[in-house]
Every structure is written in structure tokens, then in C-alpha cells.
Amino acid sequence: MTGEILATGGESAAPLRRTKADSPLKRILAAFFEDRLAVIGLVVFVLIAAFAVIGPWIVPQNPYDLAQLDIMDGGLPPGETSFSTGGTYWLGTDEQGRDMLSAIAYGLRISLLVAFVSLGCAITIGVTLGVVASYFGGRIDSLIMRVVDLQLSFPAILIALILLALLGRGVDKVILALVIVQWAYYARTVRSSAIVETRKDYIDAARCLALSHRRIMFRHLLPNCVPPLIVVATVQIAQAISLEATLSFLGVGVPITEPSLGLLIANGYDYLLSGRYWVSIFPGIALVATIVAINLVGDRLRDVLNPRLQK
Amino acid sequence: MIVYLMRRIGQSLVAIMVMATLVFLGVYAIGNPVDVLINPEATQSEIAATIARLGLDKPLWQQFLIFVKSALQGDLGNSFVYGRPAVDIILERFPATMELALVALTLSVVIGVPLGVYAGLKPESIGGRSVMAGSILGFSLPNFWQGMLLILIFAVLLGWLPAGGRGETVQVLGMRVSFLTWDGLQHLLLPALNLALFKMSLVIRLARANTREVVTQDYVKFARAKGLSTRRVVLVHVLKNIMIPVVTILGLELGSMVAFAIVTETVFAWPGMGKLLIDSIKLLDRPLIVAYLMLTVLIIVTINLVVDVLYSFLDPRIRLSEVKG
Numbered sequence: 001m002t003g004e005i006l007a008t009g010g011e012s013a014a015p016l017r018r019t020k021a022d023s024p025l026k027r028i029l030a031a032f033f034e035d036r037l038a039v040i041g042l043v044v045f046v047l048i049a050a051f052a053v054i055g056p057w058i059v060p061q062n063p064y065d066l067a068q069l070d071i072m073d074g075g076l077p078p079g080e081t082s083f084s085t086g087g088t089y090w091l092g093t094d095e096q097g098r099d100m101l102s103a104i105a106y107g108l109r110i111s112l113l114v115a116f117v118s119l120g121c122a123i124t125i126g127v128t129l130g131v132v133a134s135y136f137g138g139r140i141d142s143l144i145m146r147v148v149d150l151q152l153s154f155p156a157i158l159i160a161l162i163l164l165a166l167l168g169r170g171v172d173k174v175i176l177a178l179v180i181v182q183w184a185y186y187a188r189t190v191r192s193s194a195i196v197e198t199r200k201d202y203i204d205a206a207r208c209l210a211l212s213h214r215r216i217m218f219r220h221l222l223p224n225c226v227p228p229l230i231v232v233a234t235v236q237i238a239q240a241i242s243l244e245a246t247l248s249f250l251g252v253g254v255p256i257t258e259p260s261l262g263l264l265i266a267n268g269y270d271y272l273l274s275g276r277y278w279v280s281i282f283p284g285i286a287l288v289a290t291i292v293a294i295n296l297v298g299d300r301l302r303d304v305l306n307p308r309l310q311k
Numbered sequence: 312m313i314v315y316l317m318r319r320i321g322q323s324l325v326a327i328m329v330m331a332t333l334v335f336l337g338v339y340a341i342g343n344p345v346d347v348l349i350n351p352e353a354t355q356s357e358i359a360a361t362i363a364r365l366g367l368d369k370p371l372w373q374q375f376l377i378f379v380k381s382a383l384q385g386d387l388g389n390s391f392v393y394g395r396p397a398v399d400i401i402l403e404r405f406p407a408t409m410e411l412a413l414v415a416l417t418l419s420v421v422i423g424v425p426l427g428v429y430a431g432l433k434p435e436s437i438g439g440r441s442v443m444a445g446s447i448l449g450f451s452l453p454n455f456w457q458g459m460l461l462i463l464i465f466a467v468l469l470g471w472l473p474a475g476g477r478g479e480t481v482q483v484l485g486m487r488v489s490f491l492t493w494d495g496l497q498h499l500l501l502p503a504l505n506l507a508l509f510k511m512s513l514v515i516r517l518a519r520a521n522t523r524e525v526v527t528q529d530y531v532k533f534a535r536a537k538g539l540s541t542r543r544v545v546l547v548h549v550l551k552n553i554m555i556p557v558v559t560i561l562g563l564e565l566g567s568m569v570a571f572a573i574v575t576e577t578v579f580a581w582p583g584m585g586k587l588l589i590d591s592i593k594l595l596d597r598p599l600i601v602a603y604l605m606l607t608v609l610i611i612v613t614i615n616l617v618v619d620v621l622y623s624f625l626d627p628r629i630r631l632s633e634v635k636g
Contacts, residue, residue: 155570166337
């Protein structure tokens with residue numbers, strides 16, 4: 001399926017570099033792996049994601065189970081041993097004696113969960129509206145694109161803040177805000193590539209076969225609009241993680257009972273000035289590593305998938 | 312030109328109306344407006360009086376007309392916390408935010424353009440590559456995190472600059488500004504740099520891409536062939552031609568700077584509109600939130616309008632294609 005998509009997408013443009021691989025997918029992957037930084041980014045991201053998924057089973061404590069916390073261990077610097085269990089706190093503890101490594105594992109889960117769920121919903125809504133707009137054109141198109149233009153003329157953070165100020169804190173509400181902020185980017189991306197594709201002969205051919213609109217839109221048109229969508233999605237996922245962290249840092253994002261990385265950083269912020277840097281710095285490093293890794297992958301994907309740069 | 316101007320103003324008015332409607336629906340239609348608009352500590356008779364005054368017993372469309380009418384008169388309700396008109400309180404904080412945004416904008420141009428031109432002239436050199444790597448970091452690191460690192464390095468570890476607040480201010484044209492006193496300038500530097508970093512990365516990338524394009528043009532080759540010094544070619548011929556896109560993009564970005572100032576102001580305890588918004592959200596001071604949103608929407612729409620119109624003066628192709636389209 002993916003091979004097919006990329007095969008039709010690659011027809012018009014010459015390959016990035018001739019390699020022995022035959023299918024366009026293999027060619028794109030080969031081109032991607034030529035860049036050392038992008039591969040490092042991908043490896044780092046996979047490691048971080050794996051840590052977020054299996055974290056709760058490998059870290060020493062559940063940081064939100066009060067029975068496992070010992071106030072005696074509060075504010076320990078990295079590498080200290082626990083007074084109660086004798087275990088080592090590799091990244092130190094916060095005021096309540098919470099192991100920062102465990103807190104980061106749980107925080108990472110929430111950050112990535114919010115980002116990926118909102119990504120999925122925003123893509124579904126954005127792509128559907130974008131394809132519909134370009135396929136039907138006319139009034140539907142101008143209505144949808146007016147909304148997109150209007151929304152994109154305001155900064156994402158402002159729109160998200162408005163929503164959260166009205167709705168209150170909560171993981172589900174942050175996801176909703178991110179979906180509303182992000183769908184417009186996908187709609188615009190898909191529309192701009194679909195509008196070129198709609199004029200091509202294979203769409204006319206599909207129309208002549210009297211296929212249903214839905215089938216033409218989602219089985220014929222959409223697969224040919226995927227490459228730019230992948231690039232925008234990698235940029236947007238980094239943006240989503242960053243925006244969620246910012247909102248939580250400002251105290252309007254996730255609730256205190258389910259802290260993401262942004263909220264962990266905010267909690268440690270007060271101790272930063274008094275020298276207990278680890279409570280804030282380590283969640284920050286986890287956040288930054290995630291975002292930079294995704295951006296490195298995205299940068300390379302943009303070069304590999306951009307037909308203008310292919311020579 | 313007049314057709315274009317009218318069209319553009321019309322679009323801006325529609326944008327403001329749509330946002331006003333959304334804010335109205337958000338406050339009045341989602342949930343009970345009595346809870347939203349009336350101070351939770353008000354007594355029963357106060358509640359009844361406010362309901363009657365705001366017309367909350369009337370149907371929704373009438374309420375909307377009342378909201379629009381009083382908004383047009385500059386009345387967006389009284390703040391719960393301060394007990395004064397919300398618009399006045401925000402306007403008092405407005406100069407601090409604008410000062411921060413304008414200084415940040417200046418910094419991003421003054422630092423960003425030379426770095427971008429340098430990276431564009433020598434894209435393969437170590438310096439050029441590190442400038443680009445730095446700009447990727449400026450893009451990817453969240454704003455609040457950059458601010459915290461600045462505080463950690465310059466205020467906590469080195470102790471060179473204060474970590475927050477606005478410092479000493481002086482009165483200029485009825486507005487209090489920081490940048491004219493030494494103390495104020497010290498307080499301003501870190502937050503302005505924090506707000507500037509993201510835009511600076513943008514300017515670096517724009518300047519670099521445009522420089523690379525411009526240096527291959529015939530007029531630059533001709534200038535070199537005439538025997539002009541490299542310095543003159545870069546400062547006059549190249550710089551002039553890369554400034555148009557840079558200035559346009561930055562004009563449009565000024566609006567988003569006002570919004571991003573929310574983060575910077577919170578990190579640095581800078582007493583501007585953005586910090587006021589976050590404080591109001593935490594204190595559930597809803598009239599202030601509504602007033603902030605409406606004013607910010609107004610500011611952003613106005614900036615976009617002014618930049619678009621100015622740009623169409625500079626580049627006639629824009630307005631011609633708009634009128635045709």
C-alpha cells in the first residue's frame with residue numbers, strides 16, 4: 001500500500017539519487033539513511049518512545065503512588081541513595097521524595113500521548129476537509145479555506161489559551177485544543193497538493209468510470225498527496241509537544257494529578273533559582289531531546305520528499 | 312488601490328466579528344454565564360442586579376447585541392479582582408508588552424540579519440554551519456525553556472543580570488518605559504532576548520536563503536565586475552534586496568510576538584498584558600480574559616492589515632492579483 005502511494009507520487013519527479021534499490025519507497029529510505037544526523041535523530045526518538053512505553057515497568061517507583069514516596073528522601077541531588085529502600089536516585093528527587101527518573105518516564109508518556117492523539121485527530125479532520133475542498137471546489141472550497149486562513153492568521157498559542165481558559169485544565173481538553181489549533185495546517189497542505197492532482201488525467205478517468213466521489217477522493221486523490229503531509233506531520237508533532245509543554249508550564253494545560261514534562265519543569269522552576277537544578281533541568285532535557293530528534297528527522301524527510309530538491 | 316484597500320478592511324472586520332462571536336459563544340453559551348461573569352463572592356441581590364444589568368435574562372441573540380454594543384463603546388465589563396473596567400487595566404499593561412515586543416523585534420533584526428547574510432555568503436564554512444545549527448535550536452527549543460536557561464546562566468550562575476521584574480522606569484509621553492534607564496535596560500535585556508530568539512532563527516534562515524539567491528544574480532556579478540569592494544557589494548547591493556522579504560515577514564510576526572510575550576512575561580515576571588492574562592486565568596477573572604482576547608485580536612488584525620497594505624504599496628503585483636482573484 002505505502003509502496004503504491006509513493007510509486008504514483010514519485011512518477012513525475014526523478015529519484016533523489018540513483019541507487020540499486022528498485023521501489024521508490026526503498027529509494028526514499030536509502031536517501032534518508034544517508035544523512036547521519038537524521039539517523040541519530042530517529043534512533044534517539046525511538047529510544048525515547050520506547051522508554052515512554054515500557055517506562056512504568058522498569059523505573060524504580062510509581063511517582064504518583066503516595067505510599068511509595070518517602071519524605072525523608074526529599075530534595076536529594078542526583079546519584080544519592082535512598083534512606084528507606086537503599087536504591088539509587090540517578091536523577092535526584094523533588095521536594096516530596098519523588099524519583100525524577102520515574103517522574104520523567106510518566107511525564108513523557110503523557111506528553112507523547114497528548115501529542116500523538118491530537119496528531120491523529122487533527123490529520124483526520126484536516127485531510128478530510130482539505131480533500132473535500134479541493135475536489136469539489138467552488139463554494140465549499142472557499143468556505144473551508146476562509147476558515148483556515150482566519151485561523152492561521154492568529155498565533156496557535158493564543159487560540160489554545162482561549163480554549164483552555166474557557167474549558168479549564170485536563171488532558172482531554174489539551175488534546176481538543178491542540179486538534180483545533182492544528183487541523184488547519186493539514187487542510188491547507190492537502191488542499192494545495194490535491195488541487196494540482198485533481199486536474200490530472202487519472203482523476204478524470206476515475207470520474208468517467210462513475211466511481212463514487214468518496215472512492216475517488218480517498219482512494220485515488222489522497223494517496224498522491226501523502227509526501228508533503230508526512231513532512232508537515234513531523235514538523236507539527238514537534239510543535240504539538242512544544243505547545244503542550246508550554247501550556248502546562250503556564251499552568252493551563254494538564255492537571256496536577258497527571259503531570260507532563262512541561263508541568264514537571266514548572267514544578268521545579270521555583271527550586272531552580274535556589275540551586276536544586278535537577279528537578280527542572282532533567283525533564284527539560286528529556287523534552288528538548290524529543291523535540292530536537294523529531295526535528296532532525298523532519299528536516300531530512302523534507303529534503304528527501306521535496307520534488308523540487310530532487311535532481 | 313481603493314478596491315484593494317476596501318476589500319482588505321472588509322476582511323479584517325469580518326475576522327474581528329468572527330472572533331468576537333466565538334468569544335461571546337464561549338463565555339455565554341458554554342456553561343452558565345452567571346457563573347462566568349458574576350463574581351463568585353457576590354451576594355444574592357448583587358447577582359440579581361448584575362443579571363438585570365447585563366441582560367442575562369434575555370434571549371441569546373439580544374444578549375449578543377448588547378455584548379457587541381458595549382464592546383463597540385469600549386466596555387468589556389469590570390474585573391472581579393480589581394473592580395475596575397477590564398479594558399483600562401489591560402491598557403495600563405499594554406506599554407510594557409509593546410516595549411518588550413519592539414525591543415525583541417529590533418534585536419532579532421540587528422543580530423539575525425548579519426548572521427544570516429554571513430551564513431548565506433559562506434554556507435560551507437564552519438561559522439556558517441554553526442549559525443544554521445544554532446537557528447535550528449532556536450526553532451526547536453520551547454520558548455519557556457530558553458528563558459529558563461537564560462535565567463540560569465546569566466542571573467543564577469554568572470549573576471550579571473536580574474532574573475525578573477521591570478526595573479526602574481521613566482515616563483515618556485504618558486507611558487512608563489524601561490529602556491531609558493540603566494536599571495530598566497538590564498531588566499529588559501534577558502526577556503527581550505528570550506522573545507527574540509525564535510524570530511531571530513526565522514530571520515537568519517530568511518536572510519541566508521535570500522542571500523544565496525541574490526549573490527548569483529547578474530547585478531551582483533556586475534557590481535563585482537565594476538571593481539566595487541566586497542564590503543560595498545554586500546552592504547548595498549545584497550542587503551537592500553534581502554530586506555524586503557525580511558521586513559514583510561517580521562511585520563506579520565509582530566502580532567505573534569504579542570501572543571508569545573505571554574510565555575516570556577510569565578517566565579521573567581514582566582508586568583505586561585500576557586502575565587496579566589495568565590494571572591487572570593488562574594484567578595478566574597473572566598471579564599479580564601475576554602477583554603485581553605478582544606484587544607489582542609484587534610491588535611493582531613490591525614498589524615496584519617497595515618503590513619499587507621504597506622507591502623502592496625511596495626509591490627504592485629500583490630494588489631493586482633488580489634483584485635483579479
